[in-house]
């Protein structure tokens with residue numbers, strides 16, 4: 362974006378850099394904002410890269426020579442419409458930005474005042490935001506370019522009165538960029554309608570998983586805060602409630618979800634009493650709390666709201682007002698994803714991307730770059746390894762190497778016979794791996810006795826193959842190892858990639874592929890770390906749950922991002 366000299370209150374050179382956190386003060390009339398908001402957010406997102414706080418003060422005049430101060434905006438229906446629209450457009454035009462609509466100055470004066478004393482200022486002292494702003498932005502119309510300095514001064518003073526900001530923050534007037542759009546708007550100006558006031562309640566309840574807070578969650582939370590004038594009770598699904606969720610292994614832990622919720626709510630409306638409780642069943646406290654007056658639901662969970670009221674009636678409690686908000690559409694959804702903005706779509710987009718940066722690995726030669734690919738039995742890890750091999754990686758199949766070390770005459774062969782006896786021998790003196798498997802899977806002690814013999818031998822072979830690949834000038838190796846993490850082999854690899862699949866699907870696949878019983882398949886899975894534990898150690902997660910083309914897309918994405926990382930690593934040496 363080109364920002365002309367007169368739009369800013371800082372030298373043009375510094376405006377070239379990106380800012381981490383911005384406060385966008387929207388001064389346009391509420392009913393005009395739905396049309397303008399997409400370009401405003403789009404311009405803002407070219408300057409701000411992390412958090413964009415949005416402060417609404419329709420009608421604020423920054424140019425009449427008097428310093429304006431914040432005033433309360435009544436919680437009208439237009440505000441809630443604008444909030445939904447704003448988060449929806451934000452997902453469309455600046456999905457990477459954490460947008461937060463601030464509500465401290467939205468509400469009736471009386472509900473914000475303590476006792477009967479009516480306060481006319483929503484900010485008796487400046488509010489602390491969890492991310493400190495480093496730029497101010499506004500859509501305020503600049504009629505005369507000569508006014509630019511006065512407006513930015515006024516904006517700084519105004520924002521500093523509302524929020525704790527550093528002194529003389531750079532300020533950007535987005536209005537010149539919007540001129541063309543506004544001219545079009547002038548032509549089709551609609552008369553302003555009489556504002557419809559939104560009903561508010563002392564005690565409101567809302568529930569959800571709140572995994573990786575997205576626009577739909579934020580809309581739900583913002584509107585819940587608008588409807589609340591005292592206490593907001595939030596039920597957050599605990600791990601028990603997540604068993605059937607798609608890619609549940611990637612759901613953030615309960616404590617992290619709660620921490621992020623608290624931070625968001627503290628930013629958007631610190632005056633509300635927020636009570637966050639775990640939800641171990643679909644109803645939680647909503648069916649027993651006598652003080653509750655309203656429940657906020659989405660189109661999808663309306664029936665849940667009705668079920669809550671039935672239970673309340675059974676408990677002799679008054680019914681809750683059900684306030685329904687519309688689900689936000691996801692403009693970027695793929696054919697296999699849901700149309701609404703959903704956490705499961707967001708989780709599926711994480712597949713193949715770098716979730717956590719690789720560990721420090723200066724003890725390893727930089728090339729070949731070694732990926733440790735692991736995952737539960739039946740998770741499709743070997744098919745992923747083969748796809749990576751087709752893209753140019755050297756595949757090291759540890760199951761195969763494991764079989765090699767059983768060759769009669771080797772040290773491991775003799776030690777296994779000593780440990781497990783001649784019963785696990787075939788007539789031709791080779792080891793009957795299937796019989797051995799029956800003995801060790803489901804018996805941690807026996808399995809440990811076996812792996813204590815095998816893992817050091819397999820590790821030697823893996824290292825030999827990696828060295829061979831280095832001598833041959835190969836750039837990438839994939840160590841395909843079922844129990845890489847359990848064996849503590851992370852020191853042998855630069856990155857850990859984990860393949861995940863729901864347990865039921867894994868059991869079916871194992872039964873079909875290996876012709877074993879359900880019980881045997883389960884015993885085998887129980888001998889390995891649960892997927893959620895593996896994911897905690899993963900740099901990249903993949904899943905073969907969908908059609909092969911979907912897996913291929915994930916693998917290609919992961920491969921391309923990996924090439925960039927390796928190149929970057931080489932560049933920094």
Ligand SMILES: CC(=O)SCCNC(=O)CCNC(=O)[C@H](O)C(C)(C)COP(=O)(O)OP(=O)(O)OC[C@H]1O[C@@H](n2cnc3c(N)ncnc32)[C@H](O)[C@@H]1OP(=O)(O)O
Pocket residue numbers: 736737738739740759760763794795797798801808811812815816819841842843844845848850885888889
């Ligand atoms: C660190 C590593 O990952 S090395 C590779 C894994 N090998 C080992 O740990 C050595 C010990 N295991 C073995 O020797 C053999 O697996 C046996 C004897 C137990 C069974 O042999 P086989 O019947 O031929 O089965 P195979 O070796 O193909 O393994 C079958 C499944 O068992 C699982 N498995 C293998 N070893 C282990 C183990 N130590 N713990 C838990 N599960 C294991 C694998 O996930 C594999 O399923 P997958 O291919 O879907 O991932």
